[in-house]
Amino acid sequence: MMKTCFHKFFVTAIMLGMVLTGTSQAMPILDELTNGTFDSDLTSWTYSIGVGWYSGHAVLVEHDNGETSLLSQDFFLPEGAQELSFEINFTVEGEGFPDTDVFTASLLPGYSDFYYWDSDVGDLYDTADVMVADIGDGWQRVTLLDVSSLAGTNVTLAFSLLSDTTDNLITSVDLDNVKISTTVVPAPGAIVLGFIGTGLVGVFSRRKKVR
Numbered sequence: 001m002m003k004t005c006f007h008k009f010f011v012t013a014i015m016l017g018m019v020l021t022g023t024s025q026a027m028p029i030l031d032e033l034t035n036g037t038f039d040s041d042l043t044s045w046t047y048s049i050g051v052g053w054y055s056g057h058a059v060l061v062e063h064d065n066g067e068t069s070l071l072s073q074d075f076f077l078p079e080g081a082q083e084l085s086f087e088i089n090f091t092v093e094g095e096g097f098p099d100t101d102v103f104t105a106s107l108l109p110g111y112s113d114f115y116y117w118d119s120d121v122g123d124l125y126d127t128a129d130v131m132v133a134d135i136g137d138g139w140q141r142v143t144l145l146d147v148s149s150l151a152g153t154n155v156t157l158a159f160s161l162l163s164d165t166t167d168n169l170i171t172s173v174d175l176d177n178v179k180i181s182t183t184v185v186p187a188p189g190a191i192v193l194g195f196i197g198t199g200l201v202g203v204f205s206r207r208k209k210v211r
């Protein structure tokens with residue numbers, strides 16, 4: 001009787017595992033964010049003309065009138081992901097008014113242009129979602145405070161620099177230390193073991209009551 005009961009339980013657990021595995025295989029899971037520190041090049045990033053590497057960081061410069069310099073990476077945002085942050089340093093040369101250069105950061109889906117900067121106004125962002133801190137030598141750290149709603153999914157992080165059309169104003173943006181911070185969550189294996197443990201306790205307590 002006991003043996004049959006365990007047998008049924010484990011067959012059910014294995015079938016459930018197969019269903020869950022089948023579901024997750026339908027969507028290819030990407031690698032997590034890599035080379036956010038730009039140690040030696042732009043490996044793992046997708047980039048357009050106008051984006052380069054210099055001395056341990058990425059640099060976005062204007063490459064043509066009215067064109068966009070784009071740097072992006074598609075990656076898997078892990079379970080427990082909490083904050084996304086990066087560091088930037090703007091250099092603006094020339095007298096551009098009324099020209100306007102625009103830099104944006106987006107985490108898609110969901111956070112389009114969560115950080116926006118233009119050469120006329122400076123930076124614009126929602127303080128409920130984003131924090132900006134001076135960290136010295138002209139660098140600022142921009143933090144998107146809560147990305148937990150996207151944890152466990154594939155996302156795209158994109159930085160863009162849109163040039164004005166007359167180019168009296170020359171902007172370049174240094175970018176470094178793109179990071180995801182996570183809270184500790186139980187590994188999937190631990191969750192499954194937890195379910196099995198709870199199931200066994202249930203089986204034993206039910207049998208005890210029968211006696």
Ligand SMILES: [Ca+2]
Pocket residue numbers: 037038039056057176177
């Ligand atoms: Ca670096």
Ligand SMILES: [Ca+2]
Pocket residue numbers: 062099100101163164167168169170171
């Ligand atoms: Ca410009």
